[in-house]
Amino acid sequence: MATNFDFDVLYIGAGHGTFDGAAPLAATGVSVGVIESGLIGGTCPNRGCNAKITLDEAVKVSREAARLDTVLTDHPKINWTANVAHKQEIIDVLPANLTAKLEDAGATIIKGRAKFKDAHTVTVDGSRDITADKIVIATGLKPHRLAIPGTELAHDSEAFLNLTQLPKHLTIIGAGYIGMEFATMANEAGADVTVMLRGDVVLRHFHQPFVKQVVTDLKQRGVTFITNANVQAFERANDRLVVKYGQQQQLTTDWILDATGRIPNIADLGLDQIGVAYDEAGVHVNDHLQTTVANIYAVGDVTKSDQPKVTPAAYFGSKYLMQLFSGQTDAPIKFPVIPTVVFTSPRIAQAGVSIETAEAQGLDVSENDLANYWYYQIDREPLAASKQVHDKQGHLVGVTEMSDQAEDAINALLPAIEFKFDREQVGRLIGLFPSIGYAAWHRA
Numbered sequence: 482m483a484t485n486f487d488f489d490v491l492y493i494g495a496g497h498g499t500f501d502g503a504a505p506l507a508a509t510g511v512s513v514g515v516i517e518s519g520l521i522g523g524t525c526p527n528r529g530c531n532a533k534i535t536l537d538e539a540v541k542v543s544r545e546a547a548r549l550d551t552v553l554t555d556h557p558k559i560n561w562t563a564n565v566a567h568k569q570e571i572i573d574v575l576p577a578n579l580t581a582k583l584e585d586a587g588a589t590i591i592k593g594r595a596k597f598k599d600a601h602t603v604t605v606d607g608s609r610d611i612t613a614d615k616i617v618i619a620t621g622l623k624p625h626r627l628a629i630p631g632t633e634l635a636h637d638s639e640a641f642l643n644l645t646q647l648p649k650h651l652t653i654i655g656a657g658y659i660g661m662e663f664a665t666m667a668n669e670a671g672a673d674v675t676v677m678l679r680g681d682v683v684l685r686h687f688h689q690p691f692v693k694q695v696v697t698d699l700k701q702r703g704v705t706f707i708t709n710a711n712v713q714a715f716e717r718a719n720d721r722l723v724v725k726y727g728q729q730q731q732l733t734t735d736w737i738l739d740a741t742g743r744i745p746n747i748a749d750l751g752l753d754q755i756g757v758a759y760d761e762a763g764v765h766v767n768d769h770l771q772t773t774v775a776n777i778y779a780v781g782d783v784t785k786s787d788q789p790k791v792t793p794a795a796y797f798g799s800k801y802l803m804q805l806f807s808g809q810t811d812a813p814i815k816f817p818v819i820p821t822v823v824f825t826s827p828r829i830a831q832a833g834v835s836i837e838t839a840e841a842q843g844l845d846v847s848e849n850d851l852a853n854y855w856y857y858q859i860d861r862e863p864l865a866a867s868k869q870v871h872d873k874q875g876h877l878v879g880v881t882e883m884s885d886q887a888e889d890a891i892n893a894l895l896p897a898i899e900f901k902f903d904r905e906q907v908g909r910l911i912g913l914f915p916s917i918g919y920a921a922w923h924r925a
């Protein structure tokens with residue numbers, strides 16, 4: 482592409498929605514600019530997936546050690562401060578590595594906050610104009626904050642991941658991905674945890690019979706769940722905090738995590754003045770990830786989409802735009818099966834047709850009691866089960882698993898779901914023995 486603009490393609494934001502595609506795009510000779518107001522890499526490496534899973538490792542080990550207490554002597558205890566320091570050491574290098582990946586491929590990184598001036602021009606930090614033939618909005622999500630008195634006394638998930646001292650009592654508002662993952666971590670590390678729900682459904686996008694088992698387990702471990710909490714205000718009380726909720730009820734706590742969701746990060750982008758349509762679910766895109774302004778695209782979490790707002794979806798969108806902009810495709814985007822997992826202990830992971838949809842459509846749902854399968858007894862997993870969905874022709878079309886390694890079991894089965902393998906093809910896939918992959922294929 483040879484244009485009169487500063488760049489052929491300019492990305493706003495440097496998360497997975499950008500870097501997975503922007504680096505290989507630049508390597509094809511397309512001139513690429515990336516504007517980022519924070520850390521290169523965005524949410525996932527710096528304050529999301531990588532940070533969270535590093536902290537979670539000690540939780541997983543601690544849980545496993547407790548189950549093997551007749552085999553191991555001296556149960557390990559999580560040192561929260563050291564765990565956070567370990568996490569920081571793991572993730573500190575990532576922005577520099579990702580910067581090198583982009584720059585080595587030929588992309589130019591511009592630090593600052595972008596705002597549209599017109600359809601081809603973005604102003605950085607209110608002072609520097611940068612022009613491009615195509616512009617990609619990849620600004621992700623930001624934490625939703627409760628609109629109640631004292632909301633400034635609560636914290637977001639990033640602050641939790643950076644806590645150098647674990648509060649004695651932690652109150653979490655919301656029982657979605659973040660609420661449940663962080664309740665699991667804080668509980669295992671020794672905090673007294675209360676989770677407050679708006680209604681009475683935890684992890685509404687996951688298979689409820691599995692979710693209920695995880696919740697029951699957390700309750701037995703001391704986590705308190707308050708349903709229909711109707712949280713009204715946060716207040717200071719000496720050196721502690723008070724949560725006002727319900728019918729004039731109140732709870733005294735040390736730290737509040739507002740985990741009530743994440744909203745599109747678009748408020749100050751100037752979308753109205755250039756005519757890019759959006760609503761509270763995100764930027765509107767067509768099947769080429771094109772917004773309502775022809776040369777402006779959007780990708781990743783910031784888009785209004787049927788896909789879950791997780792890294793695999795941002796990654797695939799980013800790769801698609803790379804292919805589109807480098808002329809390798811002009812076809813509409815066709816998302817593959819995007820798997821999702823909540824990193825509780827045990828995890829709940831799923832891919833393809835959900836159990837609820839399968840039951841509504843009369844598809845074949847089979848269940849495996851994994852807790853009684855020898856491989857899952859090695860570490861004495863008490864909560865382990867999976868459900869498979871087959872269509873009327875016998876193709877595996879969906880899997881949901883609750884277990885300590887559910888994410889790996891689902892990964893092993895993804896090709897069968899994505900490419901609709903029949904029973905004969907599945908029968909030819911035999912994993913290394915013994916392994917999670919073998920166990921997963923064995924029951925598919």
Ligand SMILES: Cc1cc2nc3c(=O)[nH]c(=O)nc-3n(C[C@H](O)[C@H](O)[C@H](O)COP(=O)(O)OP(=O)(O)OC[C@H]3O[C@@H](n4cnc5c(N)ncnc54)[C@H](O)[C@@H]3O)c2cc1C
Pocket residue numbers: 493494495496497498499516517518519520522523524525526528529530533593594595596619620621622638639659746749750780781782783790791792793795824
């Ligand atoms: C606590 C937490 C845990 C998570 N765990 C997982 C997990 O385990 N697995 C998983 O798949 N997903 C997980 N996610 C979701 C995952 O992080 C996102 O799906 C992914 O990061 C989306 O990438 P993105 O590029 O669309 O957005 P982001 O990574 O959010 O990147 C957007 C970037 O745009 C920048 N930006 C915004 N506005 C501007 C502007 N005006 N100018 C310049 N720059 C701007 C931001 O600073 C940011 O760096 C988690 C999220 C959170 C919050």
Ligand SMILES: NC(=O)c1ccc[n+]([C@@H]2O[C@H](COP(=O)([O-])OP(=O)(O)OC[C@H]3O[C@@H](n4cnc5c(N)ncnc54)[C@H](O)[C@@H]3O)[C@@H](O)[C@H]2O)c1
Pocket residue numbers: 627654655656657658659660662677678679680682683684685711712740741742743789790791821822823824
């Ligand atoms: N493992 C993963 O893939 C992972 C992990 C963490 C975050 N994420 C991503 O981050 C995003 C945000 O996660 P999240 O957990 O904040 O959002 P979420 O949408 O999963 O959960 C938000 C929760 O807050 C509740 N809520 C909303 N308003 C409330 C109120 N007034 N009072 C009490 N509860 C209220 C909702 O009912 C819901 O349970 C998700 O889109 C998810 O895709 C993914």
